[in-house]
Amino acid sequence: MKKDFVLLIAGAVLFVSALFVPESMNILRLCLFLAAFVASGLKVILSAVKGIAKGNFFNENTLMVVAAIGAFCIKEYPEAVFVVLFYRVGEMFEDYAVKKSRKSIGEVMNICPEYANLLTDGKLTKVDPDEVEIGDIIVVGAGERVPLDGVVINGKSFLDTSALTGESVPREVGENDTILSGCINRDGTLTVKVTKTFDDSTVSRILELVETASAKKSTSEKFITRFAKYYTPVVLVCALLLAVLPPVLIDGASFSDFIYRALSFLVVSCPCALVISVPLAFFGGIGGAAKKGILIKGGTYLEMLSNAENVVFDKTGTLTKGVFVVQEVNAVDISADELLEIAVYAENVSSHPVAQSLRDAFGKEIDIKKITSSEEIAGFGVKAVIDGKTVLAGNGKLMESMNIPYEKAVGGTAVYVAVDNVFRGSIIISDEIKSDALSVVKMLKKVGIRNAFMLTGDIKTAADVTAEKLGIDKVYSELLPDEKVEKLEEIMKNSSGKTIYVGDGINDAPVLARADAGIAMGALGSDAAIEAADIVIMTDEVGKIADAVKLSKKTMNIAKQNIIFSVAIKIGILILCSFNIVGMSVAVFGDVGVMVLAVLNSFRALKEDK
Amino acid sequence: MKIKAKLHDLCCANCAAKIEEKISALEGVESVTVNFIMEKMILVADETKIEDIKAEIEKIVHKIEPDVEIEYI
Numbered sequence: 078m079k080k081d082f083v084l085l086i087a088g089a090v091l092f093v094s095a096l097f098v099p100e101s102m103n104i105l106r107l108c109l110f111l112a113a114f115v116a117s118g119l120k121v122i123l124s125a126v127k128g129i130a131k132g133n134f135f136n137e138n139t140l141m142v143v144a145a146i147g148a149f150c151i152k153e154y155p156e157a158v159f160v161v162l163f164y165r166v167g168e169m170f171e172d173y174a175v176k177k178s179r180k181s182i183g184e185v186m187n188i189c190p191e192y193a194n195l196l197t198d199g200k201l202t203k204v205d206p207d208e209v210e211i212g213d214i215i216v217v218g219a220g221e222r223v224p225l226d227g228v229v230i231n232g233k234s235f236l237d238t239s240a241l242t243g244e245s246v247p248r249e250v251g252e253n254d255t256i257l258s259g260c261i262n263r264d265g266t267l268t269v270k271v272t273k274t275f276d277d278s279t280v281s282r283i284l285e286l287v288e289t290a291s292a293k294k295s296t297s298e299k300f301i302t303r304f305a306k307y308y309t310p311v312v313l314v315c316a317l318l319l320a321v322l323p324p325v326l327i328d329g330a331s332f333s334d335f336i337y338r339a340l341s342f343l344v345v346s347c348p349c350a351l352v353i354s355v356p357l358a359f360f361g362g363i364g365g366a367a368k369k370g371i372l373i374k375g376g377t378y379l380e381m382l383s384n385a386e387n388v389v390f391d392k393t394g395t396l397t398k399g400v401f402v403v404q405e406v407n408a409v410d411i412s413a414d415e416l417l418e419i420a421v422y423a424e425n426v427s428s429h430p431v432a433q434s435l436r437d438a439f440g441k442e443i444d445i446k447k448i449t450s451s452e453e454i455a456g457f458g459v460k461a462v463i464d465g466k467t468v469l470a471g472n473g474k475l476m477e478s479m480n481i482p483y484e485k486a487v488g489g490t491a492v493y494v495a496v497d498n499v500f501r502g503s504i505i506i507s508d509e510i511k512s513d514a515l516s517v518v519k520m521l522k523k524v525g526i527r528n529a530f531m532l533t534g535d536i537k538t539a540a541d542v543t544a545e546k547l548g549i550d551k552v553y554s555e556l557l558p559d560e561k562v563e564k565l566e567e568i569m570k571n572s573s574g575k576t577i578y579v580g581d582g583i584n585d586a587p588v589l590a591r592a593d594a595g596i597a598m599g600a601l602g603s604d605a606a607i608e609a610a611d612i613v614i615m616t617d618e619v620g621k622i623a624d625a626v627k628l629s630k631k632t633m634n635i636a637k638q639n640i641i642f643s644v645a646i647k648i649g650i651l652i653l654c655s656f657n658i659v660g661m662s663v664a665v666f667g668d669v670g671v672m673v674l675a676v677l678n679s680f681r682a683l684k685e686d687k
Numbered sequence: 688m689k690i691k692a693k694l695h696d697l698c699c700a701n702c703a704a705k706i707e708e709k710i711s712a713l714e715g716v717e718s719v720t721v722n723f724i725m726e727k728m729i730l731v732a733d734e735t736k737i738e739d740i741k742a743e744i745e746k747i748v749h750k751i752e753p754d755v756e757i758e759y760i
Contacts, residue, residue, distance in 0.1 A: 124753065124754065127753035127754075128753060131749065131750040131753060132750065133750050133751060136699070136702070136751070136752075137699060137701075172698070175698070175724075178724065179724055179725070179726070285729075288720070288722055288725055288727060288729060289720050289722075289729055292718065292720045302704055305701060305704070347701070348701050349699050349700050349701045351701075352700040352701040352703075352704050353700035353701075353723065356700070356723070356724075357700075357723075357724060360722075360724050
């Protein structure tokens with residue numbers, strides 16, 4: 078690097094001094110220019126020679142050297158040297174810009190632990206995380222990064238999970254808690270039993286996802302690579318035609334003039350700026366998203382997100398917490414506590430989440446001796462004999478089948494209770510809505526989503542209440558798991574835009590796969606969800622979906638700017654060169670200059686919005 | 688099997704794209720990603736042909752970018 082720089086300076090000095098030599102001293106002038114050319118272009122020349130030796134005639138270096146030698150031949154000495162000199166300066170800028178973006182993306186991806194403290198026979202040794210096996214014991218000190226996934230067997234601490242989740246509030250961990258690699262241990266010392274090898278650890282999986290994201294190319298990436306493939310040959314053919322045809326066809330047109338113009342074409346013909354412009358923007362976007370705890374598995378999904386018109390939510394576990402809670406106890410002629418107690422005793426045999434929520438609300442020990450008998454009536458509820466009284470507890474159908482008049486309840490899943498065939502009231506149980514779910518639909522509509530749908534296996538009344546609170550446009554309720562796919566397909570068929578599906582990734586893998594982009598929520602630590610989804614939100618904050626859409630739009634904009642900008646400048650310069658309005662020096666800008674600007678613009682995708 | 692390699696001094700995006708295209712056409716290569724920004728190659732290939740594939744990769748990379756150094760990790 079330093080040697081290159083010295084040569085470049087020497088080349089520049091030789092070049093400037095050559096400019097001061099009068100044209101009458103032709104030999105000295107040529108020698109100085111040649112020396113300047115060799116000094117500043119040594120690296121380019123060597124690479125070109127190596128390339129040609131291997132049979133590769135059309136790389137950037139070869140084209141530049143051919144252009145420069147051509148310029149020498151038609152006695153445009155200053156131009157010849159200037160092209161190489163400027164090209165090298167541009168390359169240095171380019172190098173710097175690429176390195177800088179590599180570094181900042183590297184920082185985002187800098188979640189990779191460097192070592193693990195392996196505990197063997199009471200002694201600690203620093204080893205490569207790769208060498209640690211399942212079942213080994215490691216120690217993570219304060220300030221250290223957790224190297225492998227495992228279970229805490231001793232110690233207490235706060236973990237900073239922000240590198241994985243974008244979540245700044247530290248998580249408290251203690252004995253028997255699972256911890257994930259990539260987190261940083263904030264204060265205490267933790268002794269951890271390793272449960273996964275390094276390759277299967279969370280950190281390796283995340284890094285791999287981001288690194289291979291470039292394999293899933295978006296249409297704009299495919300477009301630009303295809304364009305680049307034809308671009309160079311077309312420009313080279315044009316250069317050839319430009320050098321030969323006008324001098325032959327037009328009176329007074331000189332070969333040297335048109336050869337000069339053709340050589341400028343060679344300089345602009347490298348497609349690097351085009352090829353890098355789009356993937357770099359996407360990579361920046363994917364890196365920026367990863368920083369916020371949103372994993373996007375490829376450019377194509379960023380594109381889908383940015384074009385999304387419909388969002389389809391799964392209800393339980395996505396918009397709601399997936400934890401059933403007793404909301405209301407409507408007792409008739411007895412006290413609310415009595416009603417709850419009767420229901421808990423009746424439902425004691427049931428393992429249904431509803432029964433669990435009743436027990437949680439009751440919160441007292443159950444005296445099993447009071448229960449004489451109890452049986453489950455599948456699809457209806459339970460029938461039990463408690464303290465000599467016959468208790469029925471279950472849904473509306475149970476009351477109807479026993480011909481017991483009852484009051485219908487709304488607002489969630491209802492458990493109706495009758496004692497000795499007299500209706501005694503209902504208990505409403507519902508799933509708690511996540512706090513950030515209340516505003517997510519509004520936020521999504523602000524960033525361009527048109528319709529919000531909700532799919533759920535829940536009963537209609539409960540689903541409608543939730544949907545109304547959230548501002549969902551259309552609800553499909555009482556669906557069996559395979560009907561969810563059907564409904565999603567129906568939504569996709571009736572819309573021209575893209576459809577994203579948001580689920581928990583645990584039991585809705587087919588729906589996730591079917592959508593244009595499937596998003597899994599709260600996936601940290603859930604391998605199945607990370608596997609099934611196209612986009613993974615590490616925390617269970619549903620509001621991050623709006624962030625993801627916003628980011629995808631920004632990234633797509635940058636990619637489009639890069640495409641239009643680099644193609645337009647290149648074509649513009651080609652046209653100007655062919656009319657000899659600008660010369661080779663501007664043509665060099667069409668190569669390295671465009672590249673540097675595209676790299677710098679892509680940077681913005683990585684940066685957070687203020 | 689999956690192999691990763693660092694491609695040191697990979698400095699031209701178009702070359703990276705060309706390398707990726709050429710390698711993916713090799714026999715026994717299931718998939719390959721050449722990530723220009725990370726200077727990394729991730730290859731999934733038939734284990735029985737891996738030595739041949741590696742030799743071919745060496746040739747391809749050095750033909751397109753003579754200065755690149757391949758380091759398998």
